[in-house]
Amino acid sequence: MSAPVVVGVDGSESALHAVRWAADEAARRGAVLRLVHAVEIPTGYPPGFVDSDALRAALAEQGRSWLEQARQAAPGLATEVVEVKAAAVPALVKESTHAALVVLGSRGLGGFTGLLLGSTAVELAAHAHCPVVTVRGTDNGHDGPVVVGVDGTPLGEAAIAFAFHEASIRGTGLVAVHTWTDLVLEAAFAGGAAQLDFSVLAAQAEELLGERLAGWQEKYPDVPVSRHVSRDRAASALLRHADGAQLVVVGTRGRGGFRGLLLGSTSQHLLQHAPCPVAVVRTGSSRED
Structure with a gap:
């Protein structure tokens, strides 16, 4: 069996959509689907204001109900149901140590409220030990390519x-996107923009992309690859190719068009506007088992 596919459950419709996406992913991988609900017990209420035991019992009952609802959304699939008394991000980071990937909805309730708003999403993607997938959009791109x-x-x-692994197990093609706008900006700030030969930069970018893909194309000969190099911003290029895609994959570090992808507006734009699921892969976190 492959490492499990972990999905965060919080009772929201978005989370159920993520569960169904994760179930399909687990089936493709021959993996167990691990349903995780994290609940952080509120503290700091004045004595007598809240019955802490009753609150814990109510939260536990609610969590079990949401987990059962999620389990029913993945019929016929081997599942594990986990309730964790912890904050959402630490719980999911811990789960990621033995997972193939962690899957989240784009909006949430309960322990996952605001998970994709602000620093919480950045924290999870920066510390997870496996890729993190945010399920956005509908299923309109189920026959489309994987974009990286x-x-x-x-x-x-x-x-x-x-x-490449995702494209292979899905039986689809890969669209590899490389942008080089930032190279031009760096030269401009250094005072050398007037001497730039854009045709040379474009040729260098094409060559660089080919070098980065060469070994992987040999490893995955079943995956047809389409290369796209443009003088564009990373978010714009990726969103353009994401239309109709099954999945968009980005890394957490890098240079060129993808510098600071999880530190500024590019990542936020992608997570908020991508028409399909978005996978964020931290350096050293990719797993194929």
């Missing part, structure tokens, strides 16, 4: 590896 952002450095290898 290639930053042109060795640090992006984990994202490329994950993307």
